[in-house]
Amino acid sequence: MKLILLGAPGAGKGTQAEVISDALKIPQISTGNILREAVKNGTDFGLKAKEAMDAGKLVSDEIVIGILKDRIAESDCENGYILDGFPRTVPQAEALSAMGISIDKVLEVYVSDEKIESRLSGRRVCESCGASYHIEFKPSKVDGVCDKCDGKTIIRKDDSPEVVKDRLKTYHDQTAPLKDYYGKLGKLETVIGQDEVADTTKLVLKAVGVNG
Ligand code: ADP
Ligand code: ZN
Secondary structure: OEEEEEOOOOOOHHHHHHHHHHHHOOOEEEHHHHHHHHHHHOOHHHHHHHHHHHOOOOOOHHHHHHHHHHHHOOHHHOOOEEEEOOOOOHHHHHHHHHOOOOOOEEEEEEOOHHHHHHHHHOEEEEOOOOOEEEOOOEOOOEOOEOOOOOOEEEOOHHHOHHHHHHHHHHHHHHHOHHHHHHHHOOOEEEEEOOOOHHHHHHHHHHHOOOOO
């Protein structure tokens, strides 16, 4: 199964992608996590990506398409995958299609801009493995420590209120048109993000055909 998770920053697509990944035993591919890792390691494209990411803008299509191509060529992707944060522009979607990849379903997790602004202010991410938490809605067991790898959880630089506004604008301008793109292909299904993560998860699993 090949799935795309679509949603504004902070709508919870990463969290839901993790759940689907566990349920269907297919890898979650997060271009955001791959890019942050590259920035941390100071690789060539990490340096190029950093400026755009810190400003809440998109990294160039060329770079992310290259990253994605390499990642899906790995052996764990043979039985499918969940794309979390890719495609984010129509040209990226066209690139997938040009690679001959047929997507089974595009799941949109919808949350209003207003809610997103409050959610992102409480978000924490693990600096080692990228797992995502929220101080109120999804706290780690020990404050400041990742449940999965004992890494340190930190506030992402682009979760500051000013950058969040820019990220939302970028989403509406460049990514939201994908709803139309995949809607026309009959692949789009929208799930309304609930206040409780577990409630959203139920809807998401149902949408991908897993009875929880
Ligand atoms: P979020 O969805 O919460 O904004 P991500 O972790 O998915 O966060 O992405 C963080 C940043 O990485 C984005 O703001 C953007 O700069 C960059 N990025 C991630 N995926 C893509 C992509 N497919 N195309 C362009 N830029 C991307
Ligand atoms: Zn971790």
